[in-house]
Amino acid sequence: MDEQKIPLWRDDRFIKLAVQVLLVVAVVVVIAILANNVSVNFRRLGLNFGFSFLNNPASFGIGDTAIPYSPTDAFGKALLVGLINTLRVIVVGIILATLLGIVVGVARLSENWLVRQIATVYVEIFRNTPLLLQLFLIYTAGFLQLPPIEQALQLPGSTILSNQGLYLIWPIGSLRTGLSLAVLIGGATLGIVLWQRRLRVMELEGASGNGYQKALIGIGIVSLLALLLGLEWRTPQFENGTVTGGLHLSAEFGALLFGLVLYTAAFIAEAVRAGIQSVSQGQWEASRALGLHSSLAMRLVVFPQALRVMIPPLTSEFLNLAKNSSLAAGIAYSDFFQIAFTINNQTGRVLEVVLLIMITYLTINLLISLGMNWFNQRVQLKER
Amino acid sequence: MTTDTPVFVGPPTRQISPWAWAHKNLFSNWLNTLLTIVSVLILGWVVIGLSTWIFSQAQWAVIRDNFRLFLVGRYPVQALWRVWASLGLIVAMGGISWGILARNIRLLDRRGLLLLGILAATVVIVLALLTDPRSIALSLGMLVLLVVLAFVGQRLGQAYPPLGTWLPLGWLVGFLIAYALVRGLIGGGQPVKLDDLSGLLLTLLTAIVSIVVSFPFGVLLALGRRSELPVVRWLSIAYIELVRGLPLVTILFAAQLLVPLVLPTGIRPERVMRAIVGLTLFSAAYLAENVRGGLQSVPRGQVEAAKALGLNPVLNTSLIVLPQALKAVIPTIVGQFISLFKDTSLLAIVGLTELLGMGQSILANPQYIGKNAEVYAFIGLIYWICCYAMSIASQRLEKQLGVTHR
Numbered sequence: 001m002d003e004q005k006i007p008l009w010r011d012d013r014f015i016k017l018a019v020q021v022l023l024v025v026a027v028v029v030v031i032a033i034l035a036n037n038v039s040v041n042f043r044r045l046g047l048n049f050g051f052s053f054l055n056n057p058a059s060f061g062i063g064d065t066a067i068p069y070s071p072t073d074a075f076g077k078a079l080l081v082g083l084i085n086t087l088r089v090i091v092v093g094i095i096l097a098t099l100l101g102i103v104v105g106v107a108r109l110s111e112n113w114l115v116r117q118i119a120t121v122y123v124e125i126f127r128n129t130p131l132l133l134q135l136f137l138i139y140t141a142g143f144l145q146l147p148p149i150e151q152a153l154q155l156p157g158s159t160i161l162s163n164q165g166l167y168l169i170w171p172i173g174s175l176r177t178g179l180s181l182a183v184l185i186g187g188a189t190l191g192i193v194l195w196q197r198r199l200r201v202m203e204l205e206g207a208s209g210n211g212y213q214k215a216l217i218g219i220g221i222v223s224l225l226a227l228l229l230g231l232e233w234r235t236p237q238f239e240n241g242t243v244t245g246g247l248h249l250s251a252e253f254g255a256l257l258f259g260l261v262l263y264t265a266a267f268i269a270e271a272v273r274a275g276i277q278s279v280s281q282g283q284w285e286a287s288r289a290l291g292l293h294s295s296l297a298m299r300l301v302v303f304p305q306a307l308r309v310m311i312p313p314l315t316s317e318f319l320n321l322a323k324n325s326s327l328a329a330g331i332a333y334s335d336f337f338q339i340a341f342t343i344n345n346q347t348g349r350v351l352e353v354v355l356l357i358m359i360t361y362l363t364i365n366l367l368i369s370l371g372m373n374w375f376n377q378r379v380q381l382k383e384r
Numbered sequence: 385m386t387t388d389t390p391v392f393v394g395p396p397t398r399q400i401s402p403w404a405w406a407h408k409n410l411f412s413n414w415l416n417t418l419l420t421i422v423s424v425l426i427l428g429w430v431v432i433g434l435s436t437w438i439f440s441q442a443q444w445a446v447i448r449d450n451f452r453l454f455l456v457g458r459y460p461v462q463a464l465w466r467v468w469a470s471l472g473l474i475v476a477m478g479g480i481s482w483g484i485l486a487r488n489i490r491l492l493d494r495r496g497l498l499l500l501g502i503l504a505a506t507v508v509i510v511l512a513l514l515t516d517p518r519s520i521a522l523s524l525g526m527l528v529l530l531v532v533l534a535f536v537g538q539r540l541g542q543a544y545p546p547l548g549t550w551l552p553l554g555w556l557v558g559f560l561i562a563y564a565l566v567r568g569l570i571g572g573g574q575p576v577k578l579d580d581l582s583g584l585l586l587t588l589l590t591a592i593v594s595i596v597v598s599f600p601f602g603v604l605l606a607l608g609r610r611s612e613l614p615v616v617r618w619l620s621i622a623y624i625e626l627v628r629g630l631p632l633v634t635i636l637f638a639a640q641l642l643v644p645l646v647l648p649t650g651i652r653p654e655r656v657m658r659a660i661v662g663l664t665l666f667s668a669a670y671l672a673e674n675v676r677g678g679l680q681s682v683p684r685g686q687v688e689a690a691k692a693l694g695l696n697p698v699l700n701t702s703l704i705v706l707p708q709a710l711k712a713v714i715p716t717i718v719g720q721f722i723s724l725f726k727d728t729s730l731l732a733i734v735g736l737t738e739l740l741g742m743g744q745s746i747l748a749n750p751q752y753i754g755k756n757a758e759v760y761a762f763i764g765l766i767y768w769i770c771c772y773a774m775s776i777a778s779q780r781l782e783k784q785l786g787v788t789h790r
Contacts, residue, residue: 019613023615027619037646037647037649114410115419118423127771129726129764130767131726132740134764137756330732350641351645357637361631362630
């Protein structure tokens, strides 16, 4: 029996291969055409590709600098300042937005009717208007309308609030501060380890855990002393038109942080609410039957289970916050994007600047995803 | 033998007194009472502060003087009928679709009627403060058109149920006509340049054009990501993840500056066109992820059954998988449209005068300096109304399509 040969154009294996080869060829051709256009345009405009311009002096000032910077420094240094500013907003923003989001999310399920309504209105307002608009409103109609520095508002805790931003009480930054900080971090780590060991001893062996308790109290006292005295707090002082000492957060930083936190918290609240609602009603009833009242049931039974459902949407909200931090350009906060934008205007190096921006934001996003995936794996149910 | 139809009795509705309701919901224990008191204090402070500002401190003249600028920007006044005509077309499409989709239920229950009444009253009051009687009459006419066509659509839908399948095509044609009308490509007269559009009109145009154009790309990318051909799969994944990892403002910035560079010398698309390119590239990646969700919701058995019937892969995808997948993701696509609509505000950063950019350019006028709160609050209200209305509509659509029951 001679087998009939399948014609080539009906051979599944051939079609699959051909489609892929064609696609690769098409992509390569398109990229080659675009690249050729770029090189033609570069030649016409007298540009050449390269990153050596990063060593040229920047010759522009930056409002917010966390590290020493002057206009004579290189473009590369200016970008570094911008990167630090971006990371500062992202880290603080993620922490605050998560806290606010959890509070609002829980409030949306509160037993109290009024609290529920207020939380709902907050979420609906912030989710249904653009973030950039909120930033403009908070910056121009909020922070910039604060009294000038001469009539600054004095808030509790030696905080000074004016249209130049916020001055906070802050450690001085000497050797003693560093040592105390090390003591604090060490104390906290040791405290957590001892606490967990105490719980384990109490659960498994039925021991009293008194020794651990004494040790924990000791660590607490030492840490408190380090916190109050060792860190050398410096209060901001207003003298002859300027404020010395303390930590200065500019109005732009404040507005961006405020806007990002309020906006992202509304989305996080929805993720939290969905997560809590995904825990079955039986869990609530069972914990009530065990005699836990509602706040304990939430903290010990429902929330840990809701956390598993919440983490993927939370991750994407964190990524959104990181990406949205580039809206700083709208309110003149010197973040990475804003500084790269300025450098582009000064040097006209479009391609290099766009590449730098892309690589930076992709890296930041990748790091956040990796961190959240690690956290996700830790809280997932461990099944066989 | 006769069987009695059993009479179903629902659980008795318990009437509770307002006092009992307040006790249960506001003062059930001391913590609850404390929360209520704190909330009332905060709420009172906010409401009093806001209403003082709205009614006595804010100067709304800036809104009244620039109302037309906000909505249609610097669109030629003598050609404004084009905007009205395309708005009418879209309202008509909306009414008919509403009727067809809701063909088996009552169109307006008491709540719907109440909402419509409130809407009409708001339109009249707001517009009476802001604009001329002719525009008020036209706006009310649009509302009437919406309701009348909804009833017509319902009749049509009942007489000919498969009409629902043709709705997406109808919308596409409707948008094309509306676009051509606004641009002045049909109906005689001077064409309007893309870069001359501004205000809410530009916001809507960029959002709608981007989502419509990105739709086929998004579907292709989603299919590519689930393809069994490694090259196709990896290219799709690379594109989707690259775009999703970048802030939109970066993409818009790159589109404004790089598009002229990668095109042959001499071709410089208009700024709005470059913005639409950026928004489309961005939106396609997110749309692809949404569609992928829909593709995953189609059971394997469907594909296998289609294969058993002898459909080849192309027919299988286009006749069996995609219709089911796309129906399942309509609400998500509406959600994505809402966020794209909000995201068009970023065009203000790259220097286009869409709604937010128009606000900025009005504020730059020395006559209106310092009116930031009024202008931004008004723009925020427009955005809020549009987004909230769309999200409500999407929830109702979700219910009527019965997606949640699958």
